[in-house]
Amino acid sequence: MQPDLITVFGGTGFLGSRIVHELINAGHAVRIASRRAAVPSGLEQQARVEHCRADIRDDADVARAVEGAHGVVNAVSLYVEQSDLRFTTIHVEGARRLARAAHQAGLERVVQISGIGADRRSPSPYIRARAEGEDIAQREFPNAVIVRPSVLFGPGDAFLRNLAGLASLPVIPLFGRGTTRLQPVHVSDIARAIAQLSGNVPPAHPIYELGGPDILTYREILALVLDHRGRRRPLLPVPFAVWHALAGLAAVLPNPPLTRDQLYLMQQDNVAGTTTGSFADLGITPRSLETVLPDCLPTQ
Numbered sequence: 509m510q511p512d513l514i515t516v517f518g519g520t521g522f523l524g525s526r527i528v529h530e531l532i533n534a535g536h537a538v539r540i541a542s543r544r545a546a547v548p549s550g551l552e553q554q555a556r557v558e559h560c561r562a563d564i565r566d567d568a569d570v571a572r573a574v575e576g577a578h579g580v581v582n583a584v585s586l587y588v589e590q591s592d593l594r595f596t597t598i599h600v601e602g603a604r605r606l607a608r609a610a611h612q613a614g615l616e617r618v619v620q621i622s623g624i625g626a627d628r629r630s631p632s633p634y635i636r637a638r639a640e641g642e643d644i645a646q647r648e649f650p651n652a653v654i655v656r657p658s659v660l661f662g663p664g665d666a667f668l669r670n671l672a673g674l675a676s677l678p679v680i681p682l683f684g685r686g687t688t689r690l691q692p693v694h695v696s697d698i699a700r701a702i703a704q705l706s707g708n709v710p711p712a713h714p715i716y717e718l719g720g721p722d723i724l725t726y727r728e729i730l731a732l733v734l735d736h737r738g739r740r741r742p743l744l745p746v747p748f749a750v751w752h753a754l755a756g757l758a759a760v761l762p763n764p765p766l767t768r769d770q771l772y773l774m775q776q777d778n779v780a781g782t783t784t785g786s787f788a789d790l791g792i793t794p795r796s797l798e799t800v801l802p803d804c805l806p807t808q
């Protein structure tokens with residue numbers, strides 16, 4: 509085993525690439541595992557980063573990707589199901605395959621990334637699959653640590669970009685009354701937490717729910733973005749039943765702009781609990797959306 513080597517499955521993605529940066533900053537060597545070969549920008553010349561072409565659906569790929577590593581992080585995502593690719597394939601079977609391979613190869617650490625709100629009883633297949641993936645990862649690798657972030661923001665994120673896109677409409681439709689509470693968290697703060705949890709010190713908690721310093725309603729976040737863009741727009745409450753009907757119609761499109769799974773997520777507060785591990789336990793002070801918004805989203 510190479511004691512400082514961490515494999516990051518999905519290390520080319522939005523969160524995964526930040527995890528790779530944080531691991532390198534912390535002195536680790538990193539093996540990125542993903543289907544397309546790529547190295548996060550700024551690390552092209554970094555000798556301690558290697559890429560391993562691997563699909564989380566393939567036993568041999570996964571075994572090769574974890575071989576000789578100290579730990580592995582699962583940052584693979586699937587947000588929208590396709591006819592030949594189900595949530596369970598990635599979030600449940602993928603999590604099982606990775607945790608089992610890590611156990612068989614004698615790794616010390618498995619970090620499974622999930623999300624706040626993961627729930628086996630949810631009407632959403634996505635939210636159920638996230639909860640099942642957590643359980644399976646911990647069954648296959650009993651010391652696996654689960655990290656559940658709230659919604660992520662940072663340069664190039666989809667969350668702020670979509671909100672900014674709404675600012676060009678004459679009237680902005682709200683999800684319900686826009687009162688769902690969220691705890692937006694900077695992608696690099698989550699990445700730092702994950703780098704720490706992958707290291708040599710065993711995590712103190714089996715689950716970490718991580719949110720930023722401010723709990724804001726969807727309406728308040730929208731107001732921040734509008735203000736940042738110098739826009740004023742009327743906000744129109746739209747019942748969730750109407751959104752579900754629209755998402756049902758959009759489901760026939762190859763790339764639907766909105767899914768029922770996203771609506772189920774937006775119907776529940778997305779706020780870190782008090783009984784899990786936290787940023788404070790890791791000695792990390794997360795930055796606030798309001799402070800770093802100018803670094804994440806252009807004003808035009």
Ligand SMILES: NC(=O)c1ccc[n+]([C@@H]2O[C@H](COP(=O)([O-])OP(=O)(O)OC[C@H]3O[C@@H](n4cnc5c(N)ncnc54)[C@H](OP(=O)(O)O)[C@@H]3O)[C@@H](O)[C@H]2O)c1
Pocket residue numbers: 517518519520521522523524541542543544545562563564565582583584585586621622623624656657658659660661667
């Ligand atoms: N973004 C958020 O606001 C947010 C909030 C809470 C939790 N999370 C969680 O954070 C994790 C990462 O999300 P993200 O937004 O960073 O995702 P992302 O940007 O879509 O990146 C996904 C990564 O997974 C890889 N991948 C996809 N399918 C794969 C497969 N079959 N085999 C191997 N690699 C595969 C992709 O690379 P290839 O396509 O090249 O394989 C890519 O590197 C997910 O678990 C997500 O649910 C995200």
